[in-house]
Amino acid sequence: MLFGVNTYNPIEDSEYFIKYSNIEPNGVYKGTETVNELVLEGDYGYGDGAAVDNGAIYANEYELTSMGVKLCKVVKIDLETREKTTVINDAELRGRCASGELVISEGAAAKSNNADTNLLCKLYAISGKVNFDKKPVISFYDTEKSQVVFTTEDKTVNEKLFKRVYLDRTLSEVQK
């Protein structure tokens, strides 16, 4: 790349942010845009929601295969020990619902994977619980209990409807 890229993406209202850069390592940083330190290196997702809760960061971690199939999982980064643990494999964090639980699309392939044409996505799906033919399961993850508290099948067809049905409502409203 000809020019330097150094993007600053704060996570919620915290002092942590996710940096995409071709000058410094990608990853989670602590501090301001100008003065900061690296917390954990890696390709973490910002656009689809990242959260700070109970001394940990929850974010999507992306991994590209050699031919561009994008694998995604939700990870938890402990801010004290700086250890990373997988919360849910083959899943994508989509944000928070109105009552604060994390909304996760489980068993879904990353949106950039085109299962209709890319056969390697299908092969990847065989070894896991990912099913390209079905809609993903939406899980509500309680960060205090560190567990999924409610699951439902995704009934939405696009991002706008997803926001209205899951992110703008509280958990009890979704359960009704």
Added chain:
Amino acid sequence: MKFGIDLRNKRTGADIAVIIFQLVSVLPTFYVFVASGYIAILNKRNALTALFDFGICALPRWETLLLSFLYRLFSSEMAPYFVMLLIALALGVASKRVLMGSVKKSMAFHIVFSVFIVADLIIRILPFGFNSQFTLAFNLGAAAVRAVCLALLIADMVAYKRSANTDSAS
């Protein structure tokens, strides 16, 4: 063509069944090799994608699962296919040794191979679902391949039993 495991200089049913599985193992590699040089193929449907679909469906279940686990493990599409090619090669070499060896071992190979094929066919019929990503046409084609291989093995075993009975009678 004559079947029978004692016909050492002719292709037996088991030989042909092994060759079919070897050919099927090779089919998906064409797609991956082309994709490694021409990545735009990932966004297109053509004859190679049909070969891939059919090849993966027609592989034995354990081989397909191994392939996808390796794919997940290495995040690389090339490495698992080399492993698959090695498996296909090893199957050919090992089966040749066993089939040309003692009659007892050869019969055991026939029985074990037949059991694997029957198990594969049953898994295909039962709604286990981990191959639902592939279309029905390819799944039916793969089931037909298994059925042909099973028929070849059974024909082999029947031919051997008959020849054994004839020998004992004379």
